[in-house]
């Protein structure tokens with residue numbers, strides 16, 4: 001069997017069994033995600049899955065360890081402007097701290113941008129910290145405008 005270093009990590013869509021492979025623990029490295037029960041996960045999985053190509057969550061699994069080590073998602077916004085154009089929004093990109101620096105983050109972002117292009121989006125956008133701008137520039141993004149947010153509760 002291959003060891004973790006020899007694996008050719010492939011990216012695939014999230015599967016319902018991925019909670020058991022540490023998907024939620026991986027998201028905890030990004031932000032608060034500490035009370036997702038089995039039922040919460042399955043309900044949200046089915047909700048997202050029902051949106052088909054309009055909401056895609058990509059994951060990379062370390063198949064030797066049986067562990068999800070990278071993820072990111074893209075959802076497709078349907079607009080009236082740009083002659084009923086579509087925009088891809090990239091969110092929740094994270095690579096396990098033990099697997100960073102191996103081009104996995106780039107592989108995730110490429111998968112998501114390829115998906116957005118393939119479903120006809122005219123652009124793909126995301127929000128990130130200043131610290132992560134170099135990473136996204138290496139993935140082909142350019143800085144544009146500013147991000148604003150309003151949190152509820």
Ligand SMILES: CC(=O)SCCNC(=O)CCNC(=O)[C@H](O)C(C)(C)COP(=O)(O)OP(=O)(O)OC[C@H]1O[C@@H](n2cnc3c(N)ncnc32)[C@H](O)[C@@H]1OP(=O)(O)O
Nearest residue numbers: 091092093094095100101102103104105106126134135138
């Ligand atoms: C829209 C959003 O979701 S924003 C949230 C982003 N996620 C996070 O901040 C969570 C914590 N961080 C991480 O999970 C990871 O560090 C990530 C996702 C930012 C990067 O993932 P990695 O797998 O380590 O990046 P990867 O190895 O693919 O790097 C690709 C290139 O970007 C460069 N790079 C990656 N991170 C950084 C950084 N912080 N500063 C400068 N360059 C960087 C790499 O050196 C590499 O350059 P190269 O192609 O010239 O060799």
